[in-house]
Amino acid sequence: MAFQDRTAAAGLAFRQHHGGCGLRYFVEQVAAGAALLDADGDGALDLYFPQPTALGQCRGKLPEPLRHRLFLNDGSGHFRASEQALPNLRDYGIGAAVGDYDNDGDPDLFVACQGQSHLLQNQGDGTWHDVTSKARIDLKGFATGAAFFDYDRDGWLDLYVLRYCEWSIATDIACPGPDGKRDVCTPLSYTPSTHVLLRNNGDGTFSNATKAAGMKGKLGRGLSAAAADFNLDGWLDLFVSNDLARTFCT
Secondary structure (H helix, E strand, O other), X not given: OOOOOOOOOOOOOOOOOOOOOOOOOHHHHOOOOOEEEOOOOOXXXXXXXXXXXXXXXXXXXXXXXXXXXXXXXXXXXXXEEOHHHOOOOOOEEEEEEEEOOOOXXXXXXXXXXXXXXXXXXXXXXXXXXXXXXXXXXXXXXXXXXXEEEOOOOOOOOEEEEEEOEOOOHHHOOOEEOOOOOEEXXXXXXXXXXEOEEEEEOOOXXXXXXXXXXXXXXXXXXXXXXXXXXXXXXXXXXXXXXXXXXXXXXX
């Protein structure tokens, strides 16, 4: 089996930028991801790219505005940008998870960010609404990704959010590189964060169920999570991958 790079031929004229301007902020070393979803309901998978933004002293120093992007698949393997349909998120986008949290048949998006993470509701007409406040998701910090899964089997998708460490522009540490210039510090320089479990209340809102589910104190520099019934008992479990920390299954 052989693969070919079809990026340019597919019309994906987009390059994710880390948002930096040479100051080497710690968050810049965590690469942003992407998500595949049928955003417009035509049966063809589209592509969503969360986008890091300029932070701190880098604001206003980049040549063009950095925005997250949605590319729609026309069914023939060619994509066109459709960013006008998306809310203009100003937080530092890192990861994304796809799930129909409101059970209306359309895939929705959770965008994990450094800053405030966001829940984007698919309106089913090609547009999206930022319903973060309406859904009572007040999740700030350094989030890297998430997973939708129905942990309590009530028919509504819940949300597990991976967080990395306790970092902000104000607490960024400047570590010297081999040449003596400012460089990025090791992740061990920062305290790992607790991951968060958000329970879907079935009315468009979420509640923090981390403690109630016995997951408080699950520290780790989270990078990814997979939900499956690993022990075949009928309940979904989570396998969580952490950076420079032990992975765990819960």
